[in-house]
Amino acid sequence: MxxxxxxxxxxxxxxxxxxxxxxxxxxxxxxxxxxxxxxxxxxxxxxxxxxxxxxxxxxxxxxxxxxxxxxxxxxxxxxxxxxxxxxxxxxxxxxxxHELGVDPGLVKDGVEAHLQEMLAAQIDLLGAGSTLVRREFPTAIGPVDIVARDATGTTVAVEIKRRGDIDGVEQLTRYLALLNRDPHLAPVRGVFAAQEIKPQARVLAEDRGISCLVLDYDAMRGVDDVDSRLF
Incomplete structure (x- = not known):
């Protein structure tokens, strides 16, 4: 640096x-x-x-x-x-x-880590027929939260945030640029997943061809039973 x-x-x-x-x-x-x-x-x-x-x-x-x-x-x-x-x-x-070396990446805790765990277990939230490749997929610039494949076999890189803002989209963009250099993975498309995604982040993500996925934490935990709702 x-x-x-x-x-x-x-x-x-x-x-x-x-x-x-x-x-x-x-x-x-x-x-x-x-x-x-x-x-x-x-x-x-x-x-x-x-x-x-x-x-x-x-x-x-x-x-x-x-x-x-x-x-x-x-x-x-x-x-x-x-x-x-x-x-x-x-x-x-x-x-x-200054030579900083390879960074191990952010070690996540709390809600983001739980969201990652639950999305990996409920990978169909990315679309029917999706399959999990790996959580914390290693790269030279840090681990990607989830790497999966969709029903067509296309590689999907998922960045998970509690609140999704522009910085999260930029982070996923860097991961995609790196992953798409790997012929065994390319083409790789991105999914930006969060409990709440800010409008500016959504616009930037869509401009870069990245899909947005809003995660319902309670529903994923099984706390929010949609079948028991009155309306």
Missing amino acids: RLVIASCSARYTGRLNAHLPFATRLLVVKADGSVLLHSDGGSYKPLNWMSPPCNLHVVEPDEESRGRGVSQVWTVQHAKSDDRLEIELYEVVHDSA
Whole structure:
């Protein structure tokens, strides 16, 4: 992982256009290729980012940019779309690289772990004829909650959350990009499963060809007996 603290500005073009004016920020370049810009606020979410697969190119600024004080220009181009993140760096305060190794992934507990266990036992919730391949399917960037096959034999990767937001969709997108490189699994389609899925997450998932599945925790536990309802 590379960590750079610098005064910079940035422009994102593609499916949306966005601009970050001049300020001091943290730039994170991860081993998976993702590039993220963080401010000293806003909790854990980056101000802007580019998810893999993408390519980072660092070039010298042109004469006009150098006259404005730009020391280097980062161009991050997505490999499968026209999305591009262009970052102009002015003064670099800190630049370091660290080898973190392979992360074991998030060890889940509580409701999410229980949802995973129950969905694996009730795999037909993904569709009639579905079969379980494995829970906690290992990958180089962490385990996929559930890998299954649908009635046609297509591989299905499932990410499970209690509350589904955009970050969960991004996580599943990274898993799908990796799994689809494996000829024994490809093509792999994604299912984003949660007790509650935020509208923005649903829009992003559908835009990326990912299906959404709302999980009824009580019904899956057998607490909510639909046959005993009055209405």
